[in-house]
Amino acid sequence: MKWSEICIHTTEEAIEPITNILYEAGAGGVVIEDSHDLQKEWPQGNGEVYSLDPADYPAEGVNVKAYLPVNSFLGETVAEIKQSINNLLLYEIDLGENRLTFSEHNEEEWATAWKKYYKPVTAGRHFVITPTWVDYHRESEKRQVIELDPGMAFGTGTHPTTVLCLEALERYMPRGAKVLDVGTGTGVLSIGAAKLGAGEVLAVDLDQVAVQSARLNVKLNKVQDIVEVRQNNLVDTIEPGFDVIVGNLLAELVIRLVKEGASRIMRPDGLLIVSGIIKTKKDQVVRALTASGFHVFDWPESGDWVALIAKKEP
Numbered sequence: 630m631k632w633s634e635i636c637i638h639t640t641e642e643a644i645e646p647i648t649n650i651l652y653e654a655g656a657g658g659v660v661i662e663d664s665h666d667l668q669k670e671w672p673q674g675n676g677e678v679y680s681l682d683p684a685d686y687p688a689e690g691v692n693v694k695a696y697l698p699v700n701s702f703l704g705e706t707v708a709e710i711k712q713s714i715n716n717l718l719l720y721e722i723d724l725g726e727n728r729l730t731f732s733e734h735n736e737e738e739w740a741t742a743w744k745k746y747y748k749p750v751t752a753g754r755h756f757v758i759t760p761t762w763v764d765y766h767r768e769s770e771k772r773q774v775i776e777l778d779p780g781m782a783f784g785t786g787t788h789p790t791t792v793l794c795l796e797a798l799e800r801y802m803p804r805g806a807k808v809l810d811v812g813t814g815t816g817v818l819s820i821g822a823a824k825l826g827a828g829e830v831l832a833v834d835l836d837q838v839a840v841q842s843a844r845l846n847v848k849l850n851k852v853q854d855i856v857e858v859r860q861n862n863l864v865d866t867i868e869p870g871f872d873v874i875v876g877n878l879l880a881e882l883v884i885r886l887v888k889e890g891a892s893r894i895m896r897p898d899g900l901l902i903v904s905g906i907i908k909t910k911k912d913q914v915v916r917a918l919t920a921s922g923f924h925v926f927d928w929p930e931s932g933d934w935v936a937l938i939a940k941k942e943p
């Protein structure tokens with residue numbers, strides 16, 4: 630199949646909204662080339678994996694590249710993308726140069742093109758999350774490796790909201806715990822919990838594509854004896870008995886999670902770890918947790934995001 634690469638030269642603040650627009654337009658993968666990445670310190674220990682080639686990066690600003698199948702809709706798709714990006718100006722987002730360019734690629738080229746930019750990253754005190762195609766050498770590292778094949782849909786498992794959950798699991802999850810991971814995506818939190826010594830993990834996601842991706846990653850990480858993956862809406866029909874519930878969902882879904890019975894399926898001393906909450910909505914979510922019988926005792930932050938750690942009131 631032929632793919633057309635569409636490249637938008639823009640600013641850091643526009644990366645996230647433009648990425649969303651491209652995925653909504655049907656892009657099969659988005660690559661970010663940020664001139665700042667060349668100055669960033671990548672973790673050491675495995676030199677060849679982390680060396681970035683300046684030729685791949687813009688001199689300043691950011692290139693957001695996406696790959697669209699070449700078909701008869703391509704013209705309209707591109708027109709819509711342009712329109713949606715321009716509309717971001719109405720939200721006071723600085724688009725920088727906002728220059729759009731095109732080139733054609735074949736399938737193999739784009740598969741390697743986006744993989745090139747996805748690097749191993751450390752998370753919390755115990756983990757390094759690495760794409761499955763990188764031969765990561767762990768001799769010099771005491772860290773646990775979480776190997777992920779992110780597939781097309783769920784990012785890289787290294788979003789700040791995910792890292793907040795991994796850190797909370799490291800800190801608060803008792804060994805041998807029975808854990809529920811709501812909205813598992815790639816399965817990253819379930820795999821993390823299993824590697825930290827959880828006794829049993831149930832991973833659920835509403836999206837069947839996520840379920841497939843999580844199942845694959847659970848096997849890649851050899852934790853299939855501990856983690857079961859199932860398609861499910863939040864906690865619907867789930868049997869009680871969990872020591873820990875972890876959910877990296879947005880604020881609105883976290884509120885639904887507690888209203889729709891997180892407490893029902895939790896053991897008396899149970900622990901709730903919820904993330905994906907934008908700071909401005911923290912108070913609203915804390916109120917919902919309190920109203921559902923949880924006591925929030927920690928609220929770690931990262932950038933604009935906050936996670937809430939709560940105990941079920943006895």
Ligand code: SAH
Pocket residue numbers: 783786787788790791794811812813814815816817818833834835836839861862863877878882
């Ligand atoms: N846990 C992963 C993914 C978080 S993204 C991580 O931390 O990286 C949130 C996930 O919640 C998505 O995979 C989405 O499909 C899932 N989700 C959204 N609504 C849901 C619902 N009602 N029930 C279960 N999962 C849901």
